[in-house]
Amino acid sequence: MATHLDLEEQEQLDQLKHFWATWGTLISSLLTIVLLGLAGWNGYQFWQARQATQASALFDAIETAARGKDGQRLEQAFSDMRAKHGGTTQASQAGLLVAKMQEEAGKLDLAKEALNWVASSGSDAGYKAIARLRLSSVLIAQGDYDQALEQLNFEFPPEFGATVADRKGDVFSLLGKREEAIAQYKLAYKGFEPSVEYRRLVEIKLNAMGVRPEENTSDLAKDAGK
Template identity: 50%
Template sequence: MANHLDLEEQEQLDQIKHFWKQYGNAITWALVVVLSAFASWNFYQYWQRNQAVQAAALFDEMDRAIQLSDVERIDRVFSDMKDRFSSTTYAQQSGLLVAKQYVVLGKHEAAENALIWVAEKSSDPGYQAVAKLRLAAVFMDVKNFNAALLQLDGRFPASFEPLVADRKGDLFALQGNRNKAVLEYQKAYQLFNANIDYRRLVEVKLNALGVDAQVQAATTIVAVK
Protein backbone atom coordinates (compact mmCIF):
# COMPACT_ATOMS: atom_id res chain seq x y z
CA MET A 1 0.00 0.00 0.00
CA ALA A 2 2.82 2.30 0.97
CA ASN A 3 4.59 1.58 -2.29
CA HIS A 4 1.40 2.35 -4.21
CA LEU A 5 1.11 5.74 -2.50
CA ASP A 6 4.77 6.45 -3.11
CA LEU A 7 4.27 5.71 -6.81
CA GLU A 8 1.25 8.05 -6.99
CA GLU A 9 3.15 10.84 -5.25
CA GLN A 10 6.12 10.34 -7.55
CA GLU A 11 3.84 10.47 -10.57
CA GLN A 12 2.28 13.69 -9.31
CA LEU A 13 5.70 15.18 -8.70
CA ASP A 14 6.77 14.21 -12.18
CA GLN A 15 3.68 15.86 -13.62
CA ILE A 16 4.36 19.04 -11.63
CA LYS A 17 7.98 19.07 -12.78
CA HIS A 18 6.89 18.59 -16.38
CA PHE A 19 4.30 21.35 -16.09
CA TRP A 20 6.78 23.75 -14.46
CA LYS A 21 9.44 22.92 -17.06
CA GLN A 22 6.97 23.73 -19.81
CA TYR A 23 5.22 26.79 -18.33
CA GLY A 24 7.45 27.89 -15.42
CA ASN A 25 9.19 30.73 -17.24
CA ALA A 26 5.93 32.12 -18.56
CA ILE A 27 4.35 32.03 -15.10
CA THR A 28 7.39 33.66 -13.53
CA TRP A 29 7.44 36.49 -16.04
CA ALA A 30 3.68 36.98 -15.69
CA LEU A 31 4.10 37.32 -11.93
CA VAL A 32 6.99 39.73 -12.41
CA VAL A 33 4.88 41.90 -14.72
CA VAL A 34 1.88 41.90 -12.35
CA LEU A 35 3.97 42.65 -9.27
CA SER A 36 5.94 45.34 -11.11
CA ALA A 37 2.73 47.00 -12.27
CA PHE A 38 1.36 46.88 -8.73
CA ALA A 39 4.57 48.36 -7.32
CA SER A 40 4.61 51.05 -10.02
CA TRP A 41 1.00 51.98 -9.28
CA ASN A 42 1.72 52.26 -5.55
CA PHE A 43 4.78 54.37 -6.26
CA TYR A 44 2.78 56.61 -8.61
CA GLN A 45 0.09 57.10 -5.96
CA TYR A 46 2.73 57.94 -3.38
CA TRP A 47 4.44 60.33 -5.82
CA GLN A 48 1.13 62.05 -6.59
CA ARG A 49 0.34 62.53 -2.90
CA ASN A 50 3.85 63.80 -2.24
CA GLN A 51 3.62 66.22 -5.17
CA ALA A 52 0.29 67.54 -3.93
CA VAL A 53 1.62 68.12 -0.40
CA GLN A 54 4.71 69.97 -1.64
CA ALA A 55 2.70 71.99 -4.17
CA ALA A 56 0.22 72.99 -1.46
CA ALA A 57 3.06 74.25 0.74
CA LEU A 58 4.50 76.26 -2.14
CA PHE A 59 1.04 77.65 -2.92
CA ASP A 60 0.77 78.90 0.67
CA GLU A 61 4.13 80.62 0.24
CA MET A 62 2.84 82.16 -2.99
CA ASP A 63 -0.25 83.45 -1.21
CA ARG A 64 1.87 85.09 1.51
CA ALA A 65 4.12 86.71 -1.11
CA ILE A 66 1.07 88.13 -2.89
CA GLN A 67 -0.36 89.53 0.33
CA LEU A 68 2.95 91.28 0.95
CA SER A 69 3.19 92.43 -2.72
CA ASP A 70 6.72 91.05 -2.72
CA VAL A 71 7.36 90.98 -6.47
CA GLU A 72 10.75 89.30 -6.29
CA ARG A 73 9.37 86.56 -4.07
CA ILE A 74 6.29 86.14 -6.27
CA ASP A 75 8.48 85.71 -9.35
CA ARG A 76 10.69 83.17 -7.61
CA VAL A 77 7.90 81.07 -6.10
CA PHE A 78 5.85 81.04 -9.30
CA SER A 79 8.93 79.97 -11.26
CA ASP A 80 9.48 77.12 -8.79
CA MET A 81 5.84 76.12 -9.05
CA LYS A 82 6.01 75.93 -12.84
CA ASP A 83 9.29 74.02 -12.84
CA ARG A 84 8.39 71.47 -10.16
CA PHE A 85 4.60 71.11 -10.06
CA SER A 86 3.29 72.27 -13.43
CA SER A 87 0.82 69.37 -13.68
CA THR A 88 -0.95 70.18 -10.39
CA THR A 89 -4.03 72.36 -9.95
CA TYR A 90 -2.01 74.44 -7.50
CA ALA A 91 0.17 75.59 -10.39
CA GLN A 92 -2.83 76.66 -12.45
CA GLN A 93 -4.34 78.50 -9.47
CA SER A 94 -1.00 80.16 -8.81
CA GLY A 95 -0.88 81.39 -12.40
CA LEU A 96 -4.30 83.02 -12.08
CA LEU A 97 -3.42 84.57 -8.72
CA VAL A 98 -0.07 86.02 -9.74
CA ALA A 99 -1.54 87.39 -12.97
CA LYS A 100 -4.15 89.28 -10.96
CA GLN A 101 -1.45 90.68 -8.67
CA TYR A 102 0.76 91.62 -11.61
CA VAL A 103 -2.11 93.66 -13.07
CA VAL A 104 -2.54 95.45 -9.73
CA LEU A 105 1.17 96.21 -9.76
CA GLY A 106 1.06 97.45 -13.35
CA LYS A 107 3.17 94.54 -14.68
CA HIS A 108 0.93 93.76 -17.64
CA GLU A 109 3.49 91.79 -19.61
CA ALA A 110 4.15 89.52 -16.63
CA ALA A 111 0.40 89.06 -16.20
CA GLU A 112 0.05 88.15 -19.87
CA ASN A 113 2.84 85.57 -19.62
CA ALA A 114 1.33 83.97 -16.52
CA LEU A 115 -2.12 83.69 -18.11
CA ILE A 116 -0.72 82.38 -21.40
CA TRP A 117 1.11 79.69 -19.41
CA VAL A 118 -2.12 78.61 -17.68
CA ALA A 119 -4.09 78.62 -20.94
CA GLU A 120 -1.46 76.49 -22.70
CA LYS A 121 -0.37 74.15 -19.91
CA SER A 122 -3.57 73.42 -18.03
CA SER A 123 -5.45 70.25 -18.93
CA ASP A 124 -8.61 71.59 -17.27
CA PRO A 125 -10.98 73.37 -19.73
CA GLY A 126 -12.28 75.52 -16.89
CA TYR A 127 -8.86 76.90 -15.98
CA GLN A 128 -8.09 77.41 -19.67
CA ALA A 129 -11.31 79.38 -20.11
CA VAL A 130 -10.71 81.58 -17.07
CA ALA A 131 -7.15 82.28 -18.20
CA LYS A 132 -8.30 83.29 -21.70
CA LEU A 133 -11.04 85.57 -20.37
CA ARG A 134 -8.61 87.30 -18.02
CA LEU A 135 -5.97 87.48 -20.73
CA ALA A 136 -8.46 89.22 -23.00
CA ALA A 137 -9.13 91.73 -20.23
CA VAL A 138 -5.40 92.40 -19.81
CA PHE A 139 -5.01 92.98 -23.54
CA MET A 140 -8.01 95.31 -23.47
CA ASP A 141 -6.40 97.33 -20.66
CA VAL A 142 -3.40 98.04 -22.90
CA LYS A 143 -5.62 98.67 -25.95
CA ASN A 144 -4.42 95.55 -27.78
CA PHE A 145 -7.90 94.79 -29.08
CA ASN A 146 -6.90 92.35 -31.81
CA ALA A 147 -5.06 90.14 -29.31
CA ALA A 148 -8.03 90.33 -26.95
CA LEU A 149 -10.46 89.25 -29.66
CA LEU A 150 -8.16 86.39 -30.64
CA GLN A 151 -8.42 85.01 -27.10
CA LEU A 152 -12.22 85.23 -27.16
CA ASP A 153 -12.67 83.60 -30.56
CA GLY A 154 -11.45 80.18 -29.46
CA ARG A 155 -13.48 77.28 -28.09
CA PHE A 156 -14.98 77.55 -24.60
CA PRO A 157 -17.06 75.23 -22.43
CA ALA A 158 -20.79 75.95 -22.76
CA SER A 159 -21.00 77.33 -19.22
CA PHE A 160 -18.52 80.09 -20.16
CA GLU A 161 -20.32 81.24 -23.33
CA PRO A 162 -22.32 84.04 -21.66
CA LEU A 163 -19.14 85.40 -20.04
CA VAL A 164 -17.34 85.29 -23.38
CA ALA A 165 -20.20 87.17 -25.07
CA ASP A 166 -20.18 89.77 -22.30
CA ARG A 167 -16.42 90.25 -22.62
CA LYS A 168 -16.78 90.62 -26.40
CA GLY A 169 -19.43 93.25 -25.76
CA ASP A 170 -16.98 95.14 -23.56
CA LEU A 171 -14.34 94.88 -26.27
CA PHE A 172 -16.58 96.24 -29.03
CA ALA A 173 -17.88 98.99 -26.73
CA LEU A 174 -14.29 100.12 -26.08
CA GLN A 175 -13.71 100.20 -29.84
CA GLY A 176 -16.82 102.34 -30.30
CA ASN A 177 -18.63 99.64 -32.26
CA ARG A 178 -22.09 100.02 -30.68
CA ASN A 179 -23.96 97.56 -32.92
CA LYS A 180 -21.58 94.67 -32.31
CA ALA A 181 -21.45 95.48 -28.61
CA VAL A 182 -25.24 95.36 -28.38
CA LEU A 183 -25.40 92.03 -30.21
CA GLU A 184 -22.88 90.44 -27.84
CA TYR A 185 -24.52 91.86 -24.73
CA GLN A 186 -27.90 90.60 -25.92
CA LYS A 187 -26.41 87.18 -26.49
CA ALA A 188 -24.92 87.19 -23.00
CA TYR A 189 -28.21 88.37 -21.47
CA GLN A 190 -30.13 85.55 -23.14
CA LEU A 191 -27.57 82.90 -22.21
CA PHE A 192 -27.36 83.86 -18.53
CA ASN A 193 -29.86 82.20 -16.23
CA ALA A 194 -32.44 84.70 -14.94
CA ASN A 195 -31.33 83.96 -11.37
CA ILE A 196 -27.71 84.93 -12.03
CA ASP A 197 -26.83 88.36 -10.59
CA TYR A 198 -24.32 88.98 -13.39
CA ARG A 199 -27.25 89.12 -15.81
CA ARG A 200 -28.33 92.36 -14.17
CA LEU A 201 -24.93 93.88 -14.93
CA VAL A 202 -25.31 92.96 -18.61
CA GLU A 203 -28.74 94.58 -18.55
CA VAL A 204 -27.19 97.79 -17.20
CA LYS A 205 -24.65 97.76 -20.04
CA LEU A 206 -27.44 97.36 -22.60
CA ASN A 207 -29.43 100.18 -21.01
CA ALA A 208 -26.34 102.39 -21.25
CA LEU A 209 -26.35 101.73 -25.00
CA GLY A 210 -30.03 102.61 -25.28
CA VAL A 211 -31.42 99.06 -25.36
CA ASP A 212 -34.07 97.71 -23.00
CA ALA A 213 -32.86 94.16 -22.41
CA GLN A 214 -36.11 92.88 -20.95
CA VAL A 215 -38.23 94.18 -23.83
CA GLN A 216 -35.73 92.80 -26.33
CA ALA A 217 -35.76 89.39 -24.64
CA ALA A 218 -39.57 89.30 -24.62
CA THR A 219 -39.64 90.22 -28.33
CA THR A 220 -37.18 87.44 -29.08
CA ILE A 221 -39.29 84.87 -27.21
CA VAL A 222 -42.43 85.93 -29.10
CA ALA A 223 -40.59 85.73 -32.42
CA VAL A 224 -39.39 82.21 -31.63
CA LYS A 225 -42.91 81.09 -30.77
Protein backbone atom coordinates (compact mmCIF):
# COMPACT_ATOMS: atom_id res chain seq x y z
CA MET A 1 0.00 0.00 0.00
CA ALA A 2 2.74 2.34 0.96
CA THR A 3 4.58 1.53 -2.25
CA HIS A 4 1.45 2.21 -4.29
CA LEU A 5 1.03 5.64 -2.66
CA ASP A 6 4.70 6.43 -3.13
CA LEU A 7 4.35 5.65 -6.82
CA GLU A 8 1.29 7.89 -7.15
CA GLU A 9 3.08 10.70 -5.37
CA GLN A 10 6.09 10.24 -7.62
CA GLU A 11 3.89 10.32 -10.70
CA GLN A 12 2.20 13.52 -9.52
CA LEU A 13 5.59 15.01 -8.77
CA ASP A 14 6.84 14.03 -12.23
CA GLN A 15 3.73 15.58 -13.80
CA LEU A 16 4.25 18.78 -11.83
CA LYS A 17 7.91 18.92 -12.91
CA HIS A 18 6.91 18.39 -16.52
CA PHE A 19 4.22 21.08 -16.29
CA TRP A 20 6.63 23.54 -14.71
CA ALA A 21 9.35 22.73 -17.22
CA THR A 22 6.86 23.45 -20.00
CA TRP A 23 5.03 26.48 -18.60
CA GLY A 24 7.14 27.69 -15.68
CA THR A 25 9.01 30.40 -17.58
CA LEU A 26 5.80 31.82 -19.05
CA ILE A 27 4.00 31.76 -15.69
CA SER A 28 6.96 33.45 -13.97
CA SER A 29 7.06 36.13 -16.67
CA LEU A 30 3.32 36.79 -16.39
CA LEU A 31 3.51 37.01 -12.60
CA THR A 32 6.45 39.41 -12.90
CA ILE A 33 4.52 41.61 -15.34
CA VAL A 34 1.45 41.64 -13.08
CA LEU A 35 3.49 42.44 -9.98
CA LEU A 36 5.43 45.17 -11.78
CA GLY A 37 2.17 46.59 -13.08
CA LEU A 38 0.69 46.70 -9.59
CA ALA A 39 3.85 48.28 -8.23
CA GLY A 40 3.81 50.85 -11.02
CA TRP A 41 0.14 51.66 -10.46
CA ASN A 42 0.64 52.04 -6.73
CA GLY A 43 3.69 54.21 -7.38
CA TYR A 44 1.73 56.39 -9.80
CA GLN A 45 -1.11 56.77 -7.31
CA PHE A 46 1.38 57.76 -4.63
CA TRP A 47 3.03 60.26 -6.99
CA GLN A 48 -0.32 61.79 -7.92
CA ALA A 49 -1.32 62.13 -4.26
CA ARG A 50 2.03 63.74 -3.48
CA GLN A 51 1.71 66.14 -6.41
CA ALA A 52 -1.80 67.14 -5.33
CA THR A 53 -0.61 67.76 -1.77
CA GLN A 54 2.30 69.90 -2.94
CA ALA A 55 0.07 71.85 -5.35
CA SER A 56 -2.44 72.51 -2.58
CA ALA A 57 0.33 73.73 -0.29
CA LEU A 58 1.56 76.17 -2.94
CA PHE A 59 -1.97 77.38 -3.59
CA ASP A 60 -2.39 78.03 0.13
CA ALA A 61 0.86 80.04 0.05
CA ILE A 62 -0.48 82.07 -2.89
CA GLU A 63 -3.75 82.75 -1.08
CA THR A 64 -1.85 83.82 2.05
CA ALA A 65 0.38 86.14 0.02
CA ALA A 66 -2.66 87.60 -1.74
CA ARG A 67 -4.43 88.31 1.55
CA GLY A 68 -1.28 89.91 2.90
CA LYS A 69 -0.70 91.82 -0.35
CA ASP A 70 2.82 90.40 -0.44
CA GLY A 71 3.62 90.79 -4.13
CA GLN A 72 7.10 89.30 -3.99
CA ARG A 73 6.00 86.16 -2.17
CA LEU A 74 2.99 85.89 -4.45
CA GLU A 75 5.12 85.92 -7.61
CA GLN A 76 7.59 83.41 -6.18
CA ALA A 77 4.87 80.96 -5.15
CA PHE A 78 3.10 81.31 -8.49
CA SER A 79 6.38 80.77 -10.33
CA ASP A 80 6.92 77.55 -8.38
CA MET A 81 3.36 76.47 -9.07
CA ARG A 82 3.78 76.96 -12.83
CA ALA A 83 7.12 75.17 -12.90
CA LYS A 84 6.17 72.17 -10.78
CA HIS A 85 2.40 71.80 -11.07
CA GLY A 86 1.43 73.73 -14.19
CA GLY A 87 -0.96 71.01 -15.35
CA THR A 88 -3.20 71.14 -12.28
CA THR A 89 -6.46 73.02 -11.85
CA GLN A 90 -4.91 74.68 -8.79
CA ALA A 91 -2.37 76.34 -11.08
CA SER A 92 -5.13 77.89 -13.21
CA GLN A 93 -7.00 79.02 -10.09
CA ALA A 94 -3.77 80.48 -8.75
CA GLY A 95 -3.18 82.38 -11.99
CA LEU A 96 -6.61 83.98 -11.83
CA LEU A 97 -6.07 84.92 -8.19
CA VAL A 98 -2.65 86.41 -8.92
CA ALA A 99 -4.09 88.42 -11.81
CA LYS A 100 -6.89 89.74 -9.61
CA MET A 101 -4.43 90.95 -6.98
CA GLN A 102 -2.16 92.56 -9.57
CA GLU A 103 -5.13 94.32 -11.18
CA GLU A 104 -6.22 95.69 -7.83
CA ALA A 105 -2.65 96.89 -7.23
CA GLY A 106 -2.68 98.65 -10.61
CA LYS A 107 0.02 96.34 -12.01
CA LEU A 108 -1.75 95.55 -15.24
CA ASP A 109 1.29 94.14 -17.06
CA LEU A 110 1.79 91.56 -14.30
CA ALA A 111 -1.93 90.78 -14.40
CA LYS A 112 -1.68 90.24 -18.17
CA GLU A 113 1.28 87.90 -17.67
CA ALA A 114 -0.68 85.70 -15.27
CA LEU A 115 -3.80 85.70 -17.45
CA ASN A 116 -1.80 84.95 -20.57
CA TRP A 117 -0.31 81.92 -18.87
CA VAL A 118 -3.69 80.56 -17.79
CA ALA A 119 -5.20 81.22 -21.23
CA SER A 120 -2.38 79.45 -23.06
CA SER A 121 -1.23 76.78 -20.59
CA GLY A 122 -4.20 76.10 -18.32
CA SER A 123 -5.56 72.55 -18.18
CA ASP A 124 -9.24 73.47 -17.85
CA ALA A 125 -11.24 74.98 -20.75
CA GLY A 126 -13.47 76.95 -18.38
CA TYR A 127 -10.56 78.62 -16.58
CA LYS A 128 -8.88 79.36 -19.92
CA ALA A 129 -12.06 81.07 -21.12
CA ILE A 130 -12.31 83.15 -17.94
CA ALA A 131 -8.67 84.14 -18.32
CA ARG A 132 -9.21 85.35 -21.89
CA LEU A 133 -12.28 87.35 -20.89
CA ARG A 134 -10.43 88.99 -18.04
CA LEU A 135 -7.40 89.55 -20.25
CA SER A 136 -9.62 91.36 -22.74
CA SER A 137 -10.82 93.62 -19.91
CA VAL A 138 -7.24 94.46 -18.92
CA LEU A 139 -6.38 95.22 -22.55
CA ILE A 140 -9.45 97.45 -22.83
CA ALA A 141 -8.34 99.29 -19.71
CA GLN A 142 -4.96 99.86 -21.36
CA GLY A 143 -6.62 101.10 -24.54
CA ASP A 144 -5.37 98.17 -26.60
CA TYR A 145 -8.68 97.44 -28.31
CA ASP A 146 -7.34 95.42 -31.23
CA GLN A 147 -5.55 93.00 -28.91
CA ALA A 148 -8.65 92.78 -26.74
CA LEU A 149 -10.71 91.82 -29.76
CA GLU A 150 -8.09 89.26 -30.76
CA GLN A 151 -8.46 87.54 -27.38
CA LEU A 152 -12.22 87.39 -27.88
CA ASN A 153 -11.88 85.75 -31.29
CA PHE A 154 -10.53 82.51 -29.82
CA GLU A 155 -12.87 79.53 -29.57
CA PHE A 156 -14.81 79.61 -26.29
CA PRO A 157 -17.00 76.95 -24.68
CA PRO A 158 -20.66 77.52 -25.69
CA GLU A 159 -21.72 78.64 -22.22
CA PHE A 160 -19.48 81.73 -22.55
CA GLY A 161 -21.02 82.83 -25.86
CA ALA A 162 -23.25 85.59 -24.50
CA THR A 163 -20.52 87.07 -22.31
CA VAL A 164 -18.04 87.05 -25.18
CA ALA A 165 -20.58 88.79 -27.45
CA ASP A 166 -21.18 91.47 -24.84
CA ARG A 167 -17.45 92.06 -24.45
CA LYS A 168 -17.02 92.28 -28.21
CA GLY A 169 -19.82 94.83 -28.24
CA ASP A 170 -17.88 96.91 -25.72
CA VAL A 171 -14.75 96.81 -27.88
CA PHE A 172 -16.60 97.72 -31.07
CA SER A 173 -18.33 100.55 -29.24
CA LEU A 174 -14.98 101.92 -28.07
CA LEU A 175 -13.66 101.64 -31.62
CA GLY A 176 -16.60 103.68 -32.86
CA LYS A 177 -18.07 100.76 -34.81
CA ARG A 178 -21.69 101.28 -33.84
CA GLU A 179 -23.37 98.71 -36.07
CA GLU A 180 -20.93 95.95 -35.11
CA ALA A 181 -21.42 96.81 -31.44
CA ILE A 182 -25.22 96.67 -31.76
CA ALA A 183 -25.02 93.30 -33.53
CA GLN A 184 -22.90 91.81 -30.73
CA TYR A 185 -25.06 93.29 -27.99
CA LYS A 186 -28.13 91.74 -29.63
CA LEU A 187 -26.44 88.36 -29.66
CA ALA A 188 -25.55 88.79 -26.00
CA TYR A 189 -29.10 89.83 -25.15
CA LYS A 190 -30.47 86.75 -26.85
CA GLY A 191 -27.86 84.47 -25.26
CA PHE A 192 -28.58 85.45 -21.65
CA GLU A 193 -31.60 83.92 -19.95
CA PRO A 194 -34.28 86.48 -18.98
CA SER A 195 -33.63 85.74 -15.32
CA VAL A 196 -29.95 86.70 -15.61
CA GLU A 197 -29.33 90.20 -14.28
CA TYR A 198 -26.51 90.76 -16.77
CA ARG A 199 -29.11 90.72 -19.55
CA ARG A 200 -30.55 93.93 -18.15
CA LEU A 201 -27.12 95.57 -18.43
CA VAL A 202 -26.91 94.56 -22.10
CA GLU A 203 -30.38 96.00 -22.65
CA ILE A 204 -29.23 99.31 -21.15
CA LYS A 205 -26.29 99.37 -23.55
CA LEU A 206 -28.61 98.78 -26.49
CA ASN A 207 -31.06 101.43 -25.28
CA ALA A 208 -28.18 103.91 -25.06
CA MET A 209 -27.61 103.24 -28.77
CA GLY A 210 -31.28 103.83 -29.54
CA VAL A 211 -32.15 100.14 -29.86
CA ARG A 212 -34.94 98.26 -28.12
CA PRO A 213 -33.81 94.61 -28.25
CA GLU A 214 -37.27 93.12 -27.76
CA GLU A 215 -38.32 94.73 -31.04
CA ASN A 216 -35.38 93.41 -33.02
CA THR A 217 -35.32 89.70 -32.24
CA SER A 218 -36.08 88.90 -35.88
CA ASP A 219 -32.75 90.43 -36.89
CA LEU A 220 -30.63 88.32 -34.55
CA ALA A 221 -30.06 85.49 -37.02
CA LYS A 222 -28.88 87.99 -39.62
CA ASP A 223 -26.61 89.72 -37.10
CA ALA A 224 -24.99 86.40 -36.13
CA GLY A 225 -23.18 86.36 -39.45
CA LYS A 226 -21.55 89.72 -38.91
